[in-house]
Amino acid sequence: MADIIAIGGGQASFSFISKLRSLGYQKPIILICGENHIPYQRPPLSKKFLIGELKKDRLFFKPQSFYDEQNIEIIKGQNVKKIDRHQNKITLNNEKVLKYKTLFLGLGSRSRLLPKNLSNGIPKLYYIREIGDISLITKEFSYKRKLIILGGGFIGLEVASVARNLGVDVTILESQERILKRTSAEIVANHIKSIHLLNGVSIKENTSIKKILKTRENSFNILTNKNELIYADFIIAGIGAQPNTEIACNAGLLIDNGIVVDETCRTSDPNIFAAGDCVSFPFNKDLIRLENVGNAIEQSETASENVLGKDIKYQPVPWFWSDQFDVKLQIAGLNNGFTRVFHRQSDNKNSFWYYKDDQLISVDAINDPKSYMVGKKLLEMKKNPSPKDIVSNQLNLKDMLRESK
Numbered sequence: 214m215a216d217i218i219a220i221g222g223g224q225a226s227f228s229f230i231s232k233l234r235s236l237g238y239q240k241p242i243i244l245i246c247g248e249n250h251i252p253y254q255r256p257p258l259s260k261k262f263l264i265g266e267l268k269k270d271r272l273f274f275k276p277q278s279f280y281d282e283q284n285i286e287i288i289k290g291q292n293v294k295k296i297d298r299h300q301n302k303i304t305l306n307n308e309k310v311l312k313y314k315t316l317f318l319g320l321g322s323r324s325r326l327l328p329k330n331l332s333n334g335i336p337k338l339y340y341i342r343e344i345g346d347i348s349l350i351t352k353e354f355s356y357k358r359k360l361i362i363l364g365g366g367f368i369g370l371e372v373a374s375v376a377r378n379l380g381v382d383v384t385i386l387e388s389q390e391r392i393l394k395r396t397s398a399e400i401v402a403n404h405i406k407s408i409h410l411l412n413g414v415s416i417k418e419n420t421s422i423k424k425i426l427k428t429r430e431n432s433f434n435i436l437t438n439k440n441e442l443i444y445a446d447f448i449i450a451g452i453g454a455q456p457n458t459e460i461a462c463n464a465g466l467l468i469d470n471g472i473v474v475d476e477t478c479r480t481s482d483p484n485i486f487a488a489g490d491c492v493s494f495p496f497n498k499d500l501i502r503l504e505n506v507g508n509a510i511e512q513s514e515t516a517s518e519n520v521l522g523k524d525i526k527y528q529p530v531p532w533f534w535s536d537q538f539d540v541k542l543q544i545a546g547l548n549n550g551f552t553r554v555f556h557r558q559s560d561n562k563n564s565f566w567y568y569k570d571d572q573l574i575s576v577d578a579i580n581d582p583k584s585y586m587v588g589k590k591l592l593e594m595k596k597n598p599s600p601k602d603i604v605s606n607q608l609n610l611k612d613m614l615r616e617s618k
Contacts (some may be wrong), residue, residue, distance in 0.1 A: 214287070215241040216314040217520065218303065220293050221318030222246030223255055224509040225319030227274045232517035233580035242285045245303075248343060249290040251277055255321075256506055259341050259451075260372040263350065264378060268309060272344065275320050294463035298482050305378050312613060315520050317482070318472060318487035319513065320457040322504060327363070327450055329420075334425035336433065341368060342454075350449065354379045358446035361385075361435060365392030365416065367535045368451035370405065372551055373414050374537040383414045384433075388421040396544075398554045401565050401577050405537065412538050417441075456491040471502040476526040478516035486520060488512035494527065501547075507532040509519050530592045543582065545574030545589035555603045557584060564588065566603050573597045583610055590614060 217233065219226040219242065230242050246252065253272040261267035270276075280287050284585070288305070295304040302312045312398030320358045324340035332338055333392050339350050353360070357380045362369045376383045385392070393402040406416060417437070424436040428444070456471040467473040467481040471493035489509035493500045508531055515527040533544045551567040551574060558564075564584035567575040573596070576588030587610045591598060600611040 215243040217309075217317065217318060218243045218245065218311060218313040218315075219317040220245045220303075221247055221319030221321055221489070221491075222252045222289075223321045223489065224274075224506050225491075225513045226317065226392070227252040227319075227322065228510045228513035229285075229317050229319060229486075229488065229517050230285055231274075232514040233287075233520070236466070236517060236521055238521060239284075242278070242283075242492070244285055245288045245293060245305070247290070247292045248503035250344060251275070251280065251287055251289070253344065254506075255342070258344070259603060260346055260375070263341075263347055263372065264375045271345070274495060288368055293460055294483075296460055298464055301484065302556065305557065311455045314484065316485045317513075317516060317520070318461060318485065318491060319489050319509075320382075320472075320491040322454040322456045322489070322490035324450070325451070325453040325455050328450065331422055331425060331600065332497050334427070334433070335448055336339060336427070336431050339447065339449045339453065341372065349458055353447045354381055356446070357381055359384075359444055360443040361443060361448045362451060363448060363454070364451035365418070366395065366451060366453070367393075369423075369449075370409065370537050371535060372451060373409060374412070377412050378502070378538070384417045384445075385409075385414060386437070386443075387416065387418045387421045390419050392416065392418065396548075397577060398548065398551070398565060400554060400556060401579075403446075404579060405540070405542070408538055408540055417443075454490065455556065456502060458491060461487070461491075469500055473500065476525065476528070477519045478512060478527055479519070486516040488516050496529075496547075499549075501549075503531055505533040520537070530589060532589060539580075541580055541582075543578045544575065545578075545585055546573075546592045548575040548577075551575065553600070557603050559606055564602070566598075568597075568600065571597060587611060587613060602605065 252274050257267050290482045293303050294306050305309050324342045353370045359382045360376055365385050366402045391402050421438045423438050425433040432446050458468050461472045462468045472487045474487050474492050474494050474601045478488050480487050493502045515525050518525045535542045548567040550569050553568045555566045562581035563579040564581045565577040579587035
């Protein structure tokens with residue numbers, strides 16, 4: 214029996230329960246993980262774990278002994294099939310019923326799937342979302358065969374860089390007019406694209422699958438919307454993610470592209486909190502959903518504070534990173550609705566500063582950690598450096614923290 218139950222085996226639930234303990238909460242906690250693993254990190258799956266630089270045991274946030282010592286009971290390999298809000302209880306797949314006073318939903322998201330009329334014709338189609346996906350993909354990499362990646366977002370680009378470093382022939386198909394269409398300005402996308410092209414990645418934009426033509430047992434040709442034939446041995450799809458909201462929806466919680474929470478991370482039921490990839494939350498007068506580790510950590514920790522009786526409003530400066538070849542892209546803020554972008558360059562360091570009229574709203578930094586850190590700080594302070602100073606390189610970055618109004 215536990216007053217607090219958390220559902221989900223990813224970053225959000227781990228951050229939630231860890232923060233509860235650091236704040237002095239000592240009562241038992243139950244954590245329910247759908248996979249047969251203790252909570253682990255997802256971002257390295259398409260980066261260091263995929264290329265083999267990170268061992269499996271390093272994926273886990275903490276060893277099992279941590280949970281034992283902290284009086285946290287982990288139920289592995291079970292999903293919650295029903296939330297009964299009226300009786301404050303949940304039912305697991307094995308029919309076990311657990312009572313709660315406070316429920317936390319760190320349900321995460323899942324890979325968006327290809328339509329069945331296409332996926333059924335592909336003998337080797339993979340997605341990256343769980344540990345089990347990686348062992349299958351690395352086996353394909355070992356044969357150094359021809360790979361097609363569907364989607365030119367961060368997951369697709371990260372996988373492409375790993376595959377090329379392992380000697381795999383890679384083609385990216387992006388259905389929109391350019392890669393990173395949803396997240397970055399064209400000038401940034403072009404910079405990232407040039408790095409991939411230099412490393413031998415073929416990128417075909419405005420291109421999607423029209424039909425699968427099988428050639429032999431495990432190989433096939435893709436016929437594109439441009440009537441181009443592309444041979445492949447296997448496909449990895451990175452075409453986005455969708456929030457896991459089904460049990461919340463069935464329980465009658467408010468849903469809008471995610472489980473809707475307020476600034477305190479409460480759902481439409483005051484006894485249920487939620488955070489991470491599965492939620493939509495208020496941000497600059499809109500409801501948004503973020504799929505990144507920074508949001509999962511900070512939002513979940515805010516939920517922990519409020520579960521224990523505080524009234525803290527979650528007002529983030531979102532942050533994110535992506536590793537591709539020898540490039541580290543770091544992002545602070547959100548560029549939604551930007552009207553201007555200014556490029557700052559020094560040696561091999563590049564940063565791109567997004568403004569909405571005269572307001573700084575986001576910074577993309579490529580191999581430029583100082584610009585990222587200063588930009589993030591400026592956003593937190595709500596300061597707006599002059600674009601003239603951004604591009605001139607004559608003003609030291611740290612001076613912007615003092616000079617900005």
